[in-house]
Amino acid sequence: MYNFEFVKPSSIDEAVAALGEDEAQALGGGQTLIPTLKQRLARPARLVSLSGIAEMKGVGAEGGVLTIGGGTSHATVAAEAAGSYPALAALAGNIGDPAVRNRGTIGGSLANNDPSACYPAAALGSGATIVTNAREIAADDFFKGMFTTALEEGEIITAVRFPVPQAANYQKFEQPASRFALVGVFVARGGDGVRVAVTGASEEGVFRWSEAEAALASDFSTGAIEGLSVPADGMIADLHGSKAYRAHLVGVLTRRAVSAAS
Amino acid sequence: MPKDSGIGASDKRREDVRFLTGTGNYTDDINMAGQAYVHFLRSDVAHGRINGIDTAAAEAMPGVVRIFTGADFEAVGGIPCGWQVTDRHGNPMQEPRHPVLAHGKVRHVGDPIAAVVAETLAQARDAAEAIKLDIEDLPAVVDMKAALEDGAPKVHDDLTSNLCYDWGFVEDNKDAVDQAIRSAAHVTTLDLVNNRLIANPMEPRVAIGAFDRASGESTLYTTSQNPHVIRLLMGAFVLGIPEHKLRVVSPDVGGGFGSKIFHYAEEAFCTFAAKAINRPVKWTATRSEAFMSDAHGRDHVTRIELALDGDNNFTAIRTETLANMGAYLSTFAPSVPTYLHGTLMAGCYKTPNIYVNVKAVFTNTVPVDAYRGAGRPEASYQLERVIDKAARELGVDPIALRRQNFITEFPYATPVAVEYDTGDYNATMDTLEKIADFGGFAARRAASEKAGKLRGLGINCYIEACGIAPSSLVGQLGARAGLYESATVRVNATGGLVVMTGSHSHGQGHETTFPQVIAEMIGIDAGMVEIVHGDTSKVPMGLGTYGSRSLAVGGSAMVRATEKIIAKAKKIAAHLMEASDADIELKDGAFSVAGTDKSVAWGDVCLAAYVPHNYPLEELEPGLEETAFYDPSNFTYPAGAYACEVEVDPETGQVTIERFCAADDFGNVVNPMIVDGQVHGGIGQGIGQALLEACAYDEDGQLLSASYMDYAMPRAGDVPFYKVDHSSSTPCTHNPLGVKGCGEAGAIGSPPAVVNAVIDALQSGGSKVTHIDMPLSPSRVWAAMQA
Structure with missing residues (x-):
């Protein structure tokens, strides 16, 4: 780790100001950033911790929308969203290990947009709205490929709004070493139809499987997507699975998610 | 029926009290006055020629004590190999030199190129980044079949090829085997890979070198399964330090699975550098280093x-x-x-x-x-x-x-x-x-x-x-060391025992099981026996713990030493009871004369050995301490x-x-x-x-x-x-x-x-x-x- 300045503002305004300085970097729960710093793979001049900002924490449900503060830990979501959005709570409760869940935050995970992270699938699959200090961004417009998002320099995710679907389920097939999603599929059926979001699989990061969505919109059953598959081209290939294997898992997990949500 | 004491009893592991409460003493827990820290700059390419290492800017960085490179080790030996295999044709294996720090070439990702010793670890890491390396990339050979092909890049330029040896066992069986396979009713063939593994003990490797200018003695604290072997290999083959001037200590060791048997370059480096700068030098592997430097x-x-x-x-x-x-x-x-x-x-x-x-x-x-x-x-x-x-x-x-x-x-x-x-x-x-x-x-x-x-x-x-x-057998097979074990059993005046064993637990529970054996032999509580291991200054000699050998070989040495103790104690008991040695029986912690009700307790005999007021001094030395070496057949x-x-x-x-x-x-x-x-x-x-x-x-x-x-x-x-x-x-x-x-x-x-x-x-x-x-x-x- 290199030396850096550390500031811990207590309001969003102070955090935005602090992030306006040169080479400032926001720090959520630090579950990705801290290991990166320890490896000396990043060298921010100033870390702006978001963990002291009370207005960015908490889970609230109102009018069929679940709003989660950007600084809310996975463990809190797992506990507090269990009644209002069980599929999301289950997803949060299965991220990493207890240490990760108690430190890591939803805002940090979405801003990082790791191609194997779980939350991007939930946000995209739910048709969530990413709320920042400056604007609101639809999930469909937020994810821009591996580790890339629509966030501007210094922009902070202050909250995420999830419309609660009628039925939803997340299926995660774990990479054996990291226990990130080798492939994860989030299926949600709501008033506007069905959304199927896939994480872990694509070189472009989280994506919607529109073919499956269309088939499921008219018939929300595993039979509707039997025989559908995503092309292996464009899938990730690594030590833990080939392109073809990941493409295959997308089909398997989608069927399992539909079955579990039916 | 399960026993409740001695051999066959499931005594709770006494070492777990400290392991489970965070009070163990691992090598990284040791900090010495004035110690400096070393960071190794390691190769990020698998194969390359070192054309230059410019340390000038790094030497000027804050806190840097000294920077070492391969050139500093030209006068010392390489890391030795403890076993020489003879090939099918009767020739010795090809044995390359293994320098402490890379010299001439780097040969794997993680090969140490330079070592920065500084006041703090962060300063050492900062300075290492300022070292300018001129390394010419060479094609790497990773696949074994490819490595044996004609014209493959050579890992070691001075060897004839990448073949270390071509071994046949038993060579004389070959023709009969070929014939039996030709004439078999059925032959099943299978091609398989036994996958490469990384041991990953919970405790990464650590080494601390220290040098005492007054006595001229070097000490190495290290995470080892066999400190005596490290003393022998490093002292005799690398640094040229005689054993009486070199102490190797391995305190609690947090797992090894084999990977802490071997003598590693970092151990030799810390010992060498401590003398060179006249300060203790400490190295603690990061987990990333463990992946690329543990065998x-x-x-x-x-x-x-x-x-x-x-x-x-x-x-x-x-x-x-x-x-x-x-x-x-x-x-x-x-x-x-x-x-x-x-x-x-x-x-x-x-x-x-x-x-x-x-x-x-x-x-x-x-x-x-x-x-x-x-x-x-x-x-x-x-x-x-x-x-x-x-x-x-x-x-x-x-x-x-x-x-x-x-x-x-x-x-x-x-x-x-x-x-x-x-x-x-x-x-x-x-x-x-x-x-x-x-x-x-x-x-x-x-x-x-x-x-x-x-x-x-x-x-x-x-x-x-x-x-x-058996040392004789492994010697014939190419081992350059014996494979016996030693133990000294010291009985104190009040009857407690200390066993100094050359075995060295890295998680196996010797501190519990070894005393159970002595408790059984003497008929006393296992709590009266303490184990000392992991320090060459305390244990006579040791070949260490690996190959599931501790109880079979180290335990047997302890048994032999204890048998000597019992034999001598019987003589003392015979004197105290005015009986013949041959009539003395030891049972349940007391010596008795066969066929009589005469008896003297274990503790009283021990006390007599150290307070020899009534003692056969003309026949027996006072004291009760015995050493045995055991070499299995x-x-x-x-x-x-x-x-x-x-x-x-x-x-x-x-x-x-x-x-x-x-x-x-x-x-x-x-x-x-x-x-x-x-x-x-x-x-x-x-x-x-x-x-x-x-x-x-x-x-x-x-x-x-x-x-x-x-x-x-x-x-x-x-x-x-x-x-x-x-x-x-x-x-x-x-x-x-x-x-x-x-x-x-x-x-x-x-x-x-x-x-x-x-x-x-x-x-x-x-x-x-x-x-x-x-x-x-x-x-x-x-x-x-x-x-």
């Missing part, structure tokens, strides 16, 4: 052929193996694919003709050496896999085929140069059948199938050679039968272990609870190898599995509750305790059982798959099912 394990590529006659009797076994040595020869690397592997190729079976060929190969990868089981898991894996394949080809029951070919008479001289002293393989199989409920398998399979899963049952009958070993041969049941999800290829049963013959057992724990840990590690762990390099020699993000360690959820049983026992015939060793058994016995079970499951679902190379990860199993 790796396994990495064999093998073809095995099993020949059978028309009645399914095994008639011959022939194997050809490529064994990866990595870039340099680690301490015991040459012995692992040869004498720890070829000698075990008979397994539990009376196969009359066996020939083993091993070509050891240099590649641009981290050195490979012993890892839990070391050679024996590789032998058991190929043999038990090919037997399973043969049973399927012949349509016979795999257990019946094994039973038919078991060795049943002992001692048994194998065609691969060892003699099994004792064993009963049918008895361990009987035990397995009892605990594994094979009768219920069909119903369990039906239930799995109903849930959309495939269920498979896999068997393995392993044998291993432990308690290494043979290896010990633990064996067992394992059964694994798996479920495979045919949609994803995910394998889960549903049941695992182990019936082992360890001879006599001192502490059943600790033995259970050793077996549990070994099976867990074997399941890790079978399903999860894979050390992978890309073709340029970059380590792809360089962290826990990509190297999959087994976790609690990956393993089932085990059923283990070691009631089937044929005590070792040649050591005083009748013990065989249990530390490696689980890691040897479990991988073939797991893989056999997965193949059984897949075939039950109609797949024609006959083999999948480990680890049987979901993606590999799925891919095999698509073929």
